[in-house]
Amino acid sequence: MNRVALAPTFDEAPASDRHTQDALLSIRDLHLDYGGGPVLNGIDLTVKRGQAVSIIGPSGSGKSTILRCINGLVTPRRGSIHIDGIDVRAQQSDAERIALRKRVGFVFQQYNLFPHLSVLDNLTIAPRRVLGKSREEAESDAHALLAKVRLADKAHAYPGALSGGQQQRVAIARTLAMRPDLILFDEVTSALDPETVGEVLNVIGELAGEGQTCVLVTHEMRFAAEISDEVFFTERGVIVEHGPAGQLFGQPRNERTRLFLQRARGEDRSHPPLRAV
Ligand SMILES: Nc1ncnc2c1ncn2[C@@H]1O[C@H](COP(=O)(O)OP(=O)(O)O)[C@@H](O)[C@H]1O
Numbered sequence: 001m002n003r004v005a006l007a008p009t010f011d012e013a014p015a016s017d018r019h020t021q022d023a024l025l026s027i028r029d030l031h032l033d034y035g036g037g038p039v040l041n042g043i044d045l046t047v048k049r050g051q052a053v054s055i056i057g058p059s060g061s062g063k064s065t066i067l068r069c070i071n072g073l074v075t076p077r078r079g080s081i082h083i084d085g086i087d088v089r090a091q092q093s094d095a096e097r098i099a100l101r102k103r104v105g106f107v108f109q110q111y112n113l114f115p116h117l118s119v120l121d122n123l124t125i126a127p128r129r130v131l132g133k134s135r136e137e138a139e140s141d142a143h144a145l146l147a148k149v150r151l152a153d154k155a156h157a158y159p160g161a162l163s164g165g166q167q168q169r170v171a172i173a174r175t176l177a178m179r180p181d182l183i184l185f186d187e188v189t190s191a192l193d194p195e196t197v198g199e200v201l202n203v204i205g206e207l208a209g210e211g212q213t214c215v216l217v218t219h220e221m222r223f224a225a226e227i228s229d230e231v232f233f234t235e236r237g238v239i240v241e242h243g244p245a246g247q248l249f250g251q252p253r254n255e256r257t258r259l260f261l262q263r264a265r266g267e268d269r270s271h272p273p274l275r276a277v
């Protein structure tokens with residue numbers, strides 16, 4: 001049984017009450033084409049500072065592409081993206097793009113740790129090289145972050161000796177080591193064995209509970225329902241519907257959302273099927 005123990009912090013005050021409310025990320029009328037045709041067809045999405053926002057939707061609907069636009073990996077044809085007031089599309093020089101990526105962490109399905117480096121070195125390499133931290137400072141920070149993701153005893157292990165869930169938690173700690181304003185999580189549990197999904201979701205849930213601003217693309221519907229302030233449902237490159245998690249999951253307004261949720265709940269690995277609300 002793929003039951004996941006969600007951290008008790010999820011049951012505290014409503015997410016929307018927990019944090020301050022100014023917009024950290026603002027996306028307006030985003031359009032993007034790949035060779036095969038239009039992929040994003042006018043995406044609007046706002047994330048306030050301290051919010052956890054989830055994007056759900058069928059495979060191929062443009063979720064990853066939205067995240068790639070946010071951190072400047074791909075450039076949209078039309079529309080605007082602002083992070084803390086900075087126009088992402090105007091960041092053209094290498095220096096500007098690096099500065100942007102320092103502020104936006106990205107955690108992928110494939111954790112991409114350096115296999116020849118210890119966990120500790122994986123965590124300290126970017127803070128030392130990009131942020132100019134001393135070895136002592138970077139290592140002290142790394143140990144604290146490993147404790148946070150419950151891997152304090154793995155500092156000197158190599159990635160190959162860790163489970164998928166442990167490696168993904170190292171990848172999250174590595175992202176946190178850069179102190180990003182915003183973290184993008186793209187289906188970070190999709191490649192994991194069922195028994196390690198929960199430990200990764202718990203870590204992300206705690207970060208969200210602490211007020212780390214994040215955007216999550218996930219298929220774990222119960223988890224999205226528990227931790228999200230706002231949920232966006234995408235299909236064919238448009239936001240079909242968005243709203244507070246309770247409303248979108250409990251009383252979806254759009255028939256497409258309803259059908260998608262019905263199917264997704266059958267495949268959810270984060271919890272037994274949602275109660276009807
Ligand atoms: N680099 C690419 N080149 C061409 N087409 C792409 C590329 N990346 C994604 N696509 C297409 O764009 C659409 C949206 O992809 P994606 O954003 O990855 O969807 P999702 O994350 O929702 O599964 C899909 O039809 C996909 O095939």
Ligand SMILES: [Mg+2]
Nearest residue numbers: 063064065187
């Ligand atoms: Mg994707």
